[in-house]
Amino acid sequence: ELIRASLAVVEPVADRATAHFYALLFLHHPELRSLFPAAMDVQRDRLFRALLAAVHGVDDPAALRTRLGALGRGHRRYGVLTGHYAQVGECLLGALARYAGGRWDAATELAWRRAYxxxxxxxxxxxxxAARTSPPWWQGEVVRHERRTPDVAVITVRPDQAYPFRAGQYCGLETPWWPRVWRHYSFASAPRPDGLLTFHVKAVQAGWVSNALVHRAAPGDVLRLGPAAGTMTVDHTAGADLLCLAGGTGIAPVRALVEEAAAYGVPGRRVEVFYGARRAAELYALDGPDGLRELVGRHPWLTVRPVLSGTGPAGDALTGELPEVVGRFGPWAGREAVLSGPPAMVRRGVGVLLRSGVPAERIRHDLVGEPAAG
Incomplete structure (x- = not known):
């Protein structure tokens, strides 16, 4: 309660508090500056979001341990060492003490020290x-770059050594054009015998990494990959039918889960995919030699329903906002569900699924630490 009360005071001035934190950190420990990107705007936002997530997660210790474990493993890619944590902690407390005002006293400081x-x-x-079994990052050579729409590319990467992951997970990518700037992208295929990794990337406005990957990357370029993370994995031997909601490039992890279901799913288990976009041209993963329709032709247990929310010809697609369309096909009691796509769509989709009979413990998404698309 002391931590939450002090954070409530700091939150309205979060920009100043985080700027002060980094000023203290780089003043007292200038050697740490090289671990951070040249432009700190996004990094400042991430610090406060991480603090809020940790504070709000104390009521669920298991989830907090999972989240912080992934964060600790992911920080290895920046070159973070054990000794850095104490340095960061002292500067963080200094910034909080300055901006928490009257909410900062000896008891609050002690609570923060214990929490940190x-x-x-x-x-x-x-x-x-993680250091006992895997490197802090992998080098990955781009071996194929396919433009599916003017702003979406499917990128295939060959890692320099074995890369462990599960369908439904994501990893951080760093490009040679923006050192120390990492963005998260989901794997678009299940683990393959040839070890290749596939990602779907949409270039977003002012997105440094996404624009570089879509408009600049080419075969032969070398990226860096962080370790796999994320909890949107599925036990395909459990037997419950699977319901997938995917918006835009959120189809990437869903497609990977379909591949995994084909390899390991139990007989009789059905998989139903609702794949949404604004216009038909944006449903780039439907057709082609590796498209969803081709998978439907091979697997009778798979159903794919395209959904369009914008204006224009709809063809065989359903029309409307994706979560509401899914709700019309319910109830969905007894299903296991995964959601991937824009955060607003995922949040609305969770509400629709809960009202349609899917228990909360059977709904998976990765909005915690939302994989960035920038």
């Missing part, structure tokens, strides 16, 4: 465990 010790310990333990 817990957070850093969980992250350090996860990082040290």
């Amino acid at each position: 010790r817990l957070v850093s310990t969980l992250m350090i333990e996860a990082a040290e465990e």
Whole structure:
């Protein structure tokens, strides 16, 4: 409660508080500046979001441990060492003390120190465990770059060594054009015998990494990949039918899950995919030699329903906002569900599924730490 009360005071001035934190950090520990990107705007936002997520997650220790473990493993790619956590903690407390005003006293400071010790310990333990079995990052050569729409590219990468992951997960990517700037992208295929990894990338306005990947990357370029993360994985042996909601490039992890279901799913288990976009041309993953329609032709247990929310010809697609269209086909009791796409769509979709009979524990998405598209 002390931490939440002090954060409530800091939140309206979060920009100043985080700027002060980084000023303290780089003033007292200038050697750490090289671990951060040249432009700090996005990094500042991420710090406060991470703080809020940790504070709001204390009521669910298991989920907090999972989240912080992934964060600790992911920070290895920046070159973060165990000794850095204490330096960061002191500067963080200094910034909070300055901007929490009357809410900062000895009891609040002690609460923050205890909380930060817990957070850093969980992250350090996860990082040290990961270091025993995997590198902090992988080098990945672009071997294929296919433009599916003017602003969407499908990129295939060959990692320099074995890369462990599950369908439904994502990883951080760094390009040679924006050092130390990482963005998260989901795997668009299940693990393959040849070890290749596929990503769907949409160039977004002012998105440094996404624009570089879509408009500049080419075969032969080398990217860096962080470790796989995310909890949107599915036990295909469980037997419950699977319902998937995918908007835009959110189809990438859903397509990977379909591949995984084909390889490991139990007989009789059905998979139903609702794939949404504004216009028909944006449903880039429907057709082609590796498209969803081709998969439907091979797997009778798979159903794919395209959904269009904008104006223009709809063809055989359903029309309307994706979550509401899914709701019209319910109830969905007994299903397991995954959602991937724009955050607003995922949040609305979760509400629709809950009202349609899907228990909360059977709904998976990765809005926590939302994979960035920038």
